[in-house]
Amino acid sequence: MSKIRVTVWNEFRHEKEEPAIAEIYPKGIHGAIADFLSECDDLEIRTATLDDPDHGIPNEVLDNTDVLVWWGHMHHDKVSDDRVAYIQKRVYAGGMGFVACHSAHHSKPFRALVGATGNLSWGDDCREIVWNLKPTHPIAAGVPDHFDLELEELYAEPFYIPTPDDLIFGAWYETGHIFRAGCTFTSGAGKIFYFQPGHEACRSFYNPHVQRIIKNGVHWAAPNEFGYAISDDAPFVHPVYKRDDK
Amino acid sequence: MSKIRVTVWNEFRHEKEEPAIAEIYPKGIHGAIADFLSECDDLEIRTATLDDPDHGIPNEVLDNTDVLVWWGHMHHDKVSDDRVAYIQKRVYAGGMGFVACHSAHHSKPFRALVGATGNLSWGDDCREIVWNLKPTHPIAAGVPDHFDLELEELYAEPFYIPTPDDLIFGAWYETGHIFRAGCTFTSGAGKIFYFQPGHEACRSFYNPHVQRIIKNGVHWAAPNEFGYAISDDAPFVHPVYKRDDK
Amino acid sequence: MSKIRVTVWNEFRHEKEEPAIAEIYPKGIHGAIADFLSECDDLEIRTATLDDPDHGIPNEVLDNTDVLVWWGHMHHDKVSDDRVAYIQKRVYAGGMGFVACHSAHHSKPFRALVGATGNLSWGDDCREIVWNLKPTHPIAAGVPDHFDLELEELYAEPFYIPTPDDLIFGAWYETGHIFRAGCTFTSGAGKIFYFQPGHEACRSFYNPHVQRIIKNGVHWAAPNEFGYAISDDAPFVHPVYKRDDK
Amino acid sequence: MSKIRVTVWNEFRHEKEEPAIAEIYPKGIHGAIADFLSECDDLEIRTATLDDPDHGIPNEVLDNTDVLVWWGHMHHDKVSDDRVAYIQKRVYAGGMGFVACHSAHHSKPFRALVGATGNLSWGDDCREIVWNLKPTHPIAAGVPDHFDLELEELYAEPFYIPTPDDLIFGAWYETGHIFRAGCTFTSGAGKIFYFQPGHEACRSFYNPHVQRIIKNGVHWAAPNEFGYAISDDAPFVHPVYKRDDK
Numbered sequence: 001m002s003k004i005r006v007t008v009w010n011e012f013r014h015e016k017e018e019p020a021i022a023e024i025y026p027k028g029i030h031g032a033i034a035d036f037l038s039e040c041d042d043l044e045i046r047t048a049t050l051d052d053p054d055h056g057i058p059n060e061v062l063d064n065t066d067v068l069v070w071w072g073h074m075h076h077d078k079v080s081d082d083r084v085a086y087i088q089k090r091v092y093a094g095g096m097g098f099v100a101c102h103s104a105h106h107s108k109p110f111r112a113l114v115g116a117t118g119n120l121s122w123g124d125d126c127r128e129i130v131w132n133l134k135p136t137h138p139i140a141a142g143v144p145d146h147f148d149l150e151l152e153e154l155y156a157e158p159f160y161i162p163t164p165d166d167l168i169f170g171a172w173y174e175t176g177h178i179f180r181a182g183c184t185f186t187s188g189a190g191k192i193f194y195f196q197p198g199h200e201a202c203r204s205f206y207n208p209h210v211q212r213i214i215k216n217g218v219h220w221a222a223p224n225e226f227g228y229a230i231s232d233d234a235p236f237v238h239p240v241y242k243r244d245d246k
Numbered sequence: 247m248s249k250i251r252v253t254v255w256n257e258f259r260h261e262k263e264e265p266a267i268a269e270i271y272p273k274g275i276h277g278a279i280a281d282f283l284s285e286c287d288d289l290e291i292r293t294a295t296l297d298d299p300d301h302g303i304p305n306e307v308l309d310n311t312d313v314l315v316w317w318g319h320m321h322h323d324k325v326s327d328d329r330v331a332y333i334q335k336r337v338y339a340g341g342m343g344f345v346a347c348h349s350a351h352h353s354k355p356f357r358a359l360v361g362a363t364g365n366l367s368w369g370d371d372c373r374e375i376v377w378n379l380k381p382t383h384p385i386a387a388g389v390p391d392h393f394d395l396e397l398e399e400l401y402a403e404p405f406y407i408p409t410p411d412d413l414i415f416g417a418w419y420e421t422g423h424i425f426r427a428g429c430t431f432t433s434g435a436g437k438i439f440y441f442q443p444g445h446e447a448c449r450s451f452y453n454p455h456v457q458r459i460i461k462n463g464v465h466w467a468a469p470n471e472f473g474y475a476i477s478d479d480a481p482f483v484h485p486v487y488k489r490d491d492k
Numbered sequence: 493m494s495k496i497r498v499t500v501w502n503e504f505r506h507e508k509e510e511p512a513i514a515e516i517y518p519k520g521i522h523g524a525i526a527d528f529l530s531e532c533d534d535l536e537i538r539t540a541t542l543d544d545p546d547h548g549i550p551n552e553v554l555d556n557t558d559v560l561v562w563w564g565h566m567h568h569d570k571v572s573d574d575r576v577a578y579i580q581k582r583v584y585a586g587g588m589g590f591v592a593c594h595s596a597h598h599s600k601p602f603r604a605l606v607g608a609t610g611n612l613s614w615g616d617d618c619r620e621i622v623w624n625l626k627p628t629h630p631i632a633a634g635v636p637d638h639f640d641l642e643l644e645e646l647y648a649e650p651f652y653i654p655t656p657d658d659l660i661f662g663a664w665y666e667t668g669h670i671f672r673a674g675c676t677f678t679s680g681a682g683k684i685f686y687f688q689p690g691h692e693a694c695r696s697f698y699n700p701h702v703q704r705i706i707k708n709g710v711h712w713a714a715p716n717e718f719g720y721a722i723s724d725d726a727p728f729v730h731p732v733y734k735r736d737d738k
Numbered sequence: 739m740s741k742i743r744v745t746v747w748n749e750f751r752h753e754k755e756e757p758a759i760a761e762i763y764p765k766g767i768h769g770a771i772a773d774f775l776s777e778c779d780d781l782e783i784r785t786a787t788l789d790d791p792d793h794g795i796p797n798e799v800l801d802n803t804d805v806l807v808w809w810g811h812m813h814h815d816k817v818s819d820d821r822v823a824y825i826q827k828r829v830y831a832g833g834m835g836f837v838a839c840h841s842a843h844h845s846k847p848f849r850a851l852v853g854a855t856g857n858l859s860w861g862d863d864c865r866e867i868v869w870n871l872k873p874t875h876p877i878a879a880g881v882p883d884h885f886d887l888e889l890e891e892l893y894a895e896p897f898y899i900p901t902p903d904d905l906i907f908g909a910w911y912e913t914g915h916i917f918r919a920g921c922t923f924t925s926g927a928g929k930i931f932y933f934q935p936g937h938e939a940c941r942s943f944y945n946p947h948v949q950r951i952i953k954n955g956v957h958w959a960a961p962n963e964f965g966y967a968i969s970d971d972a973p974f975v976h977p978v979y980k981r982d983d984k
Contacts, residue, residue: 092363092406095874106480115361115408116433117338119476121483129668129978131649136833136929141962145650146978156483157623157662158637160338160434160476162361165409165904167659170649172670174979176487176621178662187362188406191874224879230365230406234352237367237402240867240884241422241912341628375732375914377895382587382683387716391896392732403869403908404883411658413905416895416916420733422867422884424910437628470633486621486638487666584855584898598972607853607900608925609830611968613975648975652830652926652968654853655903668979679854680898722857722898726844729859729894733914 003044004222007065008033009057011072012049014200021200029071029200033101036211037069037218050075055083062090066222067097069214072107073200084108091190093230097221098190099214102153102198105161110194113187116161120179123154125202127174130181130209134168139182139193139216147209153199155179161194169213171196182213184220189228193217249290250468253311254279255303257318258295260446267446275317275446279347282457283315283464296321301329308336312468313343315460318353319446330354337436339476343467344436345460348444351401356440359433362407369400371448372420376427376455380414385428385439385462393455399445401425407440415459417442428459430466435474439463495536496714499557500525501549503564504541506692513692521563521692525593528703529561529710542567547575554582558714559589561706564599565692576600583682585722589713590682591706594690597647602686605679608653612671615646617694619666622673622701626660631674631685631708639701645691647671653686661705663688674705676712681720685709741782742960745803746771747795749810750787752938759938767809767938771839774949775807775956788813793821800828804960805835807952810845811938822846829928831968835959836928837952840936843893848932851925854899858917861892863940865912868919868947872906877920877931877954885947891937893917899932907951909934920951922958927966931955 010030014021025032030047037045048056050072062068068087072079087109090096100110105118128149132140156177162185169182181196195213197204204210256276260267271278276293283291294302296318308314314333318325333355336342346356351364374395378386402423408431415428427442441459443450450456502522506513517524522539529537540548542564554560560579564571579601582588592602597610620641624632648669654677661674673688687705689696696702748768752759763770768785775783786794788810800806806825810817825847828834838848843856866887870878894915900923907920919934933951935942942948 113361115359119434119480121481123483123485126485127979131670133649133672134655134924135650135927135966135968136924138962142964148978154483157625158476158627162408163411163432163626163658166655170662170670172664172668172979174487175485176664177483177485178623178664178670180625186409186872186874188365189873224876226880228873230404230873234365235367237369237400237423239369239372239421239423240886241420241865241910373733375916377916379895379918380678380901381681381720381896382678384716388718394732403871404873409872409904412901416908418733418910418914418916422910424867424869424908424916426871432626432628435627470630472634474627476627486640487619487664605853607851611926611972613973615975615977618977646975650968654900655924657901666979667977669975669977678901680857722896726857727859729861729892729915731861731864731913731915733912 003042004218005064005066006037006043006045006069006218007057007061008037008045008047008069009071010047010049011075012051013075014073024201024203025205029205032205033069033214037215040215043218050078055079057083059086062086062096065096067099067218069099069101069218070104070107070109071101071198073103076107079108084112088112091192092188095189095223095228097218097223098192099217099221100192100194102196105194113192114162114185119160121156121158123156123175125151125153125199128152128197129172130197131170131172133170134166137166137168138220139168139213141216142212143209149197149202149204149207151202152197152204153202155196169195189223189230191221193221249288250464251310251312252283252289252291252315252464253303253307254283254291254293254315255317256293256295257321258297259321260319270447270449271451275451278451279315279460283461286461289464296324301325303329305332308332308342311336311342313345313464315345315347315464316350316353316355317347317444319349322353325354330358334358337438338434341435341469341474343464343469344438345463345467346438346440348442351440359438360408360431365406366425367402367404369402369421371397371399371445374398374443375418376443377416377418379416380412383412383414384466385414385459387462388458389455395443395448395450395453397448398443398450399448401442415441435469435476437467439467495534496710497556497558498529498535498537498561498710499549499553500529500537500539500561501563502539502541503567504543505567506565516693516695517697521697524697525561525706529707532707535710542570547571549575551578554578554588557588559591559710561591561593561710562596562599562601563593563690565595568599571600576604580604583684584680587681587715587720589710589715590684591709591713592684592686594688597686605684606654606677611652613648613650615648615667617643617645617691620644620689621664622689623662623664625662626658629658629660630712631660631705633708634704635701641689641694641696641699643694644689644696645694647688661687681715681722683713685713741780742956743802743804744775744781744783744807744956745795745799746775746783746785746807747809748785748787749813750789751813752811762939762941763943767943770943771807771809771952775953778953781956788816793817795821797824800824800834803834805837805956807837807839807956808842808845808847809839809936811841814845817846822850826850829930830926833927833961833966835956835961836930837955837959838930838932840934843932851930852900852923857898859894859896859915861894861913863889863891863937866890866935867910868935869908869910871908872904875904875906876958877906877951879954880950881947887935887940887942887945889940890935890942891940893934907933927961927968929959931959
């Protein structure tokens with residue numbers, strides 16, 4: 001079977017501008033994600049960042065991407081509408097998967113794909129415990145009942161997303177808040193996974209459970225081997241059954 | 247209890263341009279819908295059309311609308327983006343309900359609210375049978391297991407919408423097609439109902455079951471008496487629980 | 493409109509055997525629930541308990557009940573299978589609503605109605621915060637974003653229920669746990685609501701938000717004015733459409 | 739990776755008692771299903787039938803089964819409650835998958851696993867068209883928008899099942915009926931797939947799309963390589979977070 005072609009996209013500004021962040025993620029967040037994803041033999045990984053030409057995701061890259069992993073935070077508005085429209089088309093009509101990490105809840109592509117603001121409440125970093133609410137889901141494979149994150153950014157309900165297809169993980173925070181931390185959505189031929197841990201100032205992308213979940217998410221979101229063609233249109237159709245058949 | 251304020255919006259071009267349509271709906275489709283909705287004592291109804299100033303839905307009208315019923319077909323693109331944005335805000339943040347009739351699957355507000363193209367397959371008018379798939383849902387109250395529509399426009403799967411919150415009605419067509427004909431969605435504080443029957447050249451809005459369903463849909467989509475405020479933003483929050491709480 | 497006929501069922505043993513519990517709920521938990529429900533003019537309320545003949549719910553009582561509210565804890569096994577079967581039939585075929593409070597997650601009727609063990613993890617009483625995850629749902633009407641319960645029994649994930657129709661409330665506990673605290677399910681013509689707060693040793697049934705939620709739950713679970721008949725059988729049917737129609 | 743151990747269970751009475759059925763399925767329906775499943779290299783297949791000792795599914799067989807495929811029709815009541823209870827436990831606590839074919843909607847294990855009667859309307863065999871409603875689901879991989887079954891038994895709405903996790907296929911019938919023909923459910927650690935085509939007097943198990951769907955269903959329902967342990971109990975738990983944690 002051919003490999004799943006993954007593009008890991010990162011805003012990559014924090015790491016260049018803030019030494020404390022660069023120390024946590026010396027290769028950038030995209031580098032950290034690419035590193036652990038590369039442990040999977042069936043993935044072929046490339047990275048792209050905001051400041052690359054065409055944000056590193058010209059049509060030919062997206063056309064050859066099966067799953068796009070997205071991390072953005074402070075500069076969502078710098079992402080060109082043209083790239084967002086093409087991502088949306090690739091997901092909807094081409095079945096490209098989309099994995100939205102952490103602050104990508106507010107990214108243009110995520111908002112466009114799920115049709116929601118993605119608004120939430122947020123607060124200072126604190127201890128988080130992630131609970132596994134749907135152990136039968138492929139994204140939860142190998143994930144225990146719960147696991148600890150010593151420090152993560154508080155992302156709290158109310159979280160304004162459409163009713164998810166599946167709610168897989170729930171987050172508990174020391175501050176009294178909870179959050180729907182792992183959710184899936186469908187857009188046409190494409191699958192979308194949102195996962196909350198991954199603040200630039202924390203170390204969640206080094207957590208083995210977080211890594212497992214993102215690996216699972218990438219595999220789950222990938223289009224199947226058969227593909228599925230969707231015309232970006234509303235076609236006129238003729239009867240598939242006629243009274244005088246047979 | 248105060249009345250539910252309903253605005254019935256109609257493109258209102260077919261009826262002015264095509265005598266055959268005007269004959270079916272002499273007061274316009276909005277007039278026909280308003281007529282049967284006005285049988286409900288708890289509804290206060292006004293109408294608005296594409297060619298009215300601000301399409302008949304300036305901010306002050308939308309601010310005083312609890313449920314917006316929408317019928318559009320050939321001129322979706324004539325609806326100003328500014329009105330769509332305000333509708334979206336009123337639904338999301340203000341809890342205004344939105345009932346999308348028939349070809350409104352392709353209308354700008356519906357597409358914006360559910361984050362999908364709303365694409366479907368369509369074909370010549372034929373006999374349709376509507377099946378009640380969720381009799382416990384308030385929108386199905388008083389609706390039998392199934393009912394007939396002698397002639398409706400064929401709207402067929404694949405229908406590209408997000409996974410609905412509830413699938414209430416399914417359509418069978420003489421041509422061999424089926425369709426998810428009655429679906430609900432959530433957007434922030436607001437509720438959305440899509441219902442398929444209602445082609446301008448057919449007479450479905452005179453069908454008592456269709457009328458019952460749209461009446462039910464309007465009541466279901468209305469915000470509750472308590473309201474619910476959503477800030478169109480992502481607020482910073484402080485702990486609601488502290489270690490040193492008593 | 494005729495009133496909604498509510499039967500509040502309680503095991504009613506703790507209150508008779510443990511003075512500390514009797515002090516909290518001097519009229520029994522059923523009495524406390526009946527008290528606040530009776531603030532709603534459209535409800536007609538009766539109570540029933542385990543030690544009543546036929547547990548207070550002979551066929552004629554269930555036949556005249558629109559919504560059955562259930563509280564049980566230590567003596568689930570004392571409830572006769574015959575009563576459970578009749579409850580199940582009344583919900584499934586007759587559309588009687590069922591509101592399961594707290595430890596009713598393990599009651600025979602709840603387990604039969606949702607087809608699951610209802611297993612969960614539990615622990616010592618602690619502080620709980622209830623979060624509103626679906627403000628558009630009728631059961632959440634008038635409920636704020638979150639509210640506090642100073643002391644409730646810890647009920648924690650994993651909670652083994654089918655995927656709920658709607659997840660309305662989520663619970664946060666001081667101990668690091670979370671719980672799907674308010675969930676709905678469908679069984680044939682009937683609606684089911686499970687709500688977690690309500691331990692016999694705590695005072696949650698005096699909390700105005702808990703009261704509001706249970707009031708809402710009763711109204712939501714009630715069958716609609718039209719009723720809906722389901723034969724408890726698999727009927728043979730003839731074509732509703734024939735090639736040579738028309 | 740080790741193989742998925744599949745047990746195909748069949749009532750196997752029609753084929754022994756009715757020559758016309760034996761002609762269609764000379765090796766029995768289980769033989770036909772086992773034949774096409776054996777085209778998958780990663781499946782290890784055995785069969786079992788009603789008249790085998792312990793119905794061919796003693797504990798040691800079920801303990802070594804990853805996915806149980808079930809076909810039964812006229813003799814559901816002959817299946818011992820003891821076997822049903824053990825199947826239910828294996829699914830719930832052990833994560834065994836369950837694929838219910840056609841008339842298994844009324845089988846004891848299916849009814850126990852989903853907590854519903856599985857009632858539906860049925861009628862004479864007629865032409866059926868199966869529509870693909872969720873092309874992104876693994877069970878729909880390689881399945882076109884729709885496909886024809888020249889003759890199948892009419893299974894029609896209303897179909898009394900809980901709200902499915904996913905509705906993947908919808909059926910259209912020549913008679914004016916529709917049906918939720920492919921649905922998934924969750925029970926504890928286990929996954930359940932119901933699929934409608936497969937009447938003993940028709941030839942659907944020879945249809946390549948039906949075969950593809952059942953192959954997909956078996957792979958989807960299989961537990962993942964990590965397994966997931968569920969205690970069939972409600973354990974007492976201690977805090978996972980304490981105020982005085984660092």
